[in-house]
Amino acid sequence: MAAGGPREHSAEQTECDAEGRFDLRLERGAELALAFLADGMRPPQVLDSAVLGEAHDLAPVALEAGAAISGRALRRYDARVAKARDDSLGRYDEKRDFERTPEPAAKRPKRAKGAPPIFVVHRHEARRLHYDLRLERAGVLLSWAVPKGFSYDPADKHLAVRTEDHPLEYEDFHGVIPKGEYGAGTMQIWDRGHVTYLNGEGGPEAGEVKLVLRGRRLRGEWHLVQTKQGPNTWLIFKSRDRYAGVRRDSVLGADLSQAEEAPLRREIAPMEPGAAAQPFTGTQWLFEARFQGRRVLACKEGDEVVLVGEKRAPPGVLTDLLKIRAERALLDGVLLALDEHERPSRTLLEERLAAGGAGVVFQAFDLVHFEDYDLRPLPTLERKAALRGLLPPLAHVLFTDHVLGRGEDLAEAVRAAGLPGLIAKRAGAPYASGPSADWRSIEIGVEPAVAGVSVRRALKKGVRERSRSRVTFTNPDKVYWPAEGFTKGDLLAYYEQVAEVLLPYLAGRPIHLNRFPDGITGKSFYQKEAKPGTPEWVRTTDIGSKSRGESLRYMVCDERDTLLYLVNLGSIDLHPWMSRVESPDSPDWTVIDLDPKEAPFSDVIRIAREVGRLLRGIGVKPFLKTSGASGLHIFVGLAPGYDYRQSELFAESVARIVARELPEIATVERSLAERGGKVYIDFGQNRKGQTVVPPYVVRPVRGATVSTPLAWDELEGDLHPSHFTLQNVPERLERLGDLFRPVLLEPQDLAPAIFALEEYWKGRR
DNA sequence: GGTATCA
């Protein structure tokens, strides 16, 4: 093309200009950053104080020295500790007066030769709560103090301070160490079991220990790594294996301490209801819906999965069973097939089993055995918690949820859903064989299900209804998402469900509405002002407007009813300010918004990783979520007192640095035409009166996607915003909790980060 | 989506 030459040339020109501007703007950013440090922010001490903050209770010398002395003091202290440990247990004896402490003196008893080494974790309520991990090696217990405890999320790296070796007898010790003695406070055995060293027994000396732990809380592969800080400063984190994933400190997130160590026996007689009953309410009981299907025990042992006594095992169920978080497990449940109304059908089940098993799912409701433990002695509630933790999200193996106490409410919901009945289970009862009085079958009169209302939805809805809302819902059947068929009622039901976790991100903040009274394909409009006719219980606040001189009466969504009112107005997502009425000029978070427009989502992922890496590198903890539309949001919670200018400048510096590091795929260019298929790193939302959607709001786009907090290690190839919708986010929330909550609860100081960012920038240039 | 106004 004739015009190709000149156009190419001008593109080059533009790029040159852009590069030039980048540098200039970055310079300016750095200067301004310095300027507000001078503005009275505290001097930078974050890098060392972060370490001290973690370690100071465990390193008395560092504590005395105070924050100012920083990492050097720690290293000196560590060196002394290391030297003193030359005689492995010498230091242990030295610290203790055995006339006063109940702890065992070091005698080095012999263990049976060839016995597998053990580990024990003490929960130690000393000056500060911590967990002492002790590993048997060469006749002593190597010990680490872990202040923040353990996490099954491999992204969580927790400080572990190497402490003096303890004698083997300590594995059985628990009790109270008297005041004035070393480590005064209560010491409990939190977990124990066997350990295998994956990289040999020399790991502790080499600065890296890879372990497999087999306990009731800690299981699977863990990794201890010595840091550069000093010989006693280590990190412990979960390695990736079948148990890894969620942030919790015990495998399955359940208390298995009362389980009985035993081999797996698959030929048990399943527990049955002892008698029938009418719907009732009772605090000792939990209630599950009863599904029409085929009762079966599912067994996994290594790579072998079977449905006990069922020859026609559906392949989808079997492959899903391979994915549960256990080497060995026995699950109790029913095989079922759902018709087009999501209602289980026996005839359909028989048909589908005969046809090879497609469309058949296993609805699990109990966990009988897990790894080395017979769970039958555990209370029903604990077994269900274990089962919930055992199951990652699977298409063919599903968790049967329950309600506590309110059997009559569930009966209502179940009746509306067209299911045959309930099972009541005594919450504290063990798992028995055969009929038991601790399970009761509850029949309810079948009523034809309301057309179009799915079983799951009806169950949730019915059980939820209790506190009368002040909001009357209009047009609940209006279709808001034509492609998916989701209605305004679905949207309201979603928000009712997540209100509790969403509200903290809305409370106290003026709110902008983007209303879609005719669904996502209809016309929409923005609204800030509370119109006359707004219920008097909706909180409002007057905020001056520059362009029109007068002030506007903004709404503030403090409560659940306000939320539902706003949603009923046709608001699909909600747009709260980043600052609150009480401090309107001080944002509570900084956001970096990644907008792909044309760019592939894999580019967004790469850029987000880079932003995360940079932020962590300057000492702040970033939080990640999907925007719900097409991109990602990275949030940093802010300590009180920063203004929008500082917040934006910080975001701008980060955005420009990352755009410069990934020039092929990232840009800070605001004009769509100039972006050229790159991901837009938008820092400009950090202004007063601008908004970015908070987590858990539904977006007015195809798929009814939800802005969903993510763990950083979910940033992988097949991640996509479309995976998180109004249908599945409540379940995810139930499973993972609110990953974003630290943004509000653990706000961070920007000043040290800005200083570190400058250092970083200078070093890079 | 809600309200005012009109026939």
Next chain:
DNA sequence: TGATACCAACGCCTT
């Protein structure tokens, strides 16, 4: 009473 009209944001930047 039902049908219909009308209304519901803004700041900042580029051209």
Next chain:
DNA sequence: AAGGCG
């Protein structure tokens, strides 16, 4: 002053 952008 108008249009783009979020």
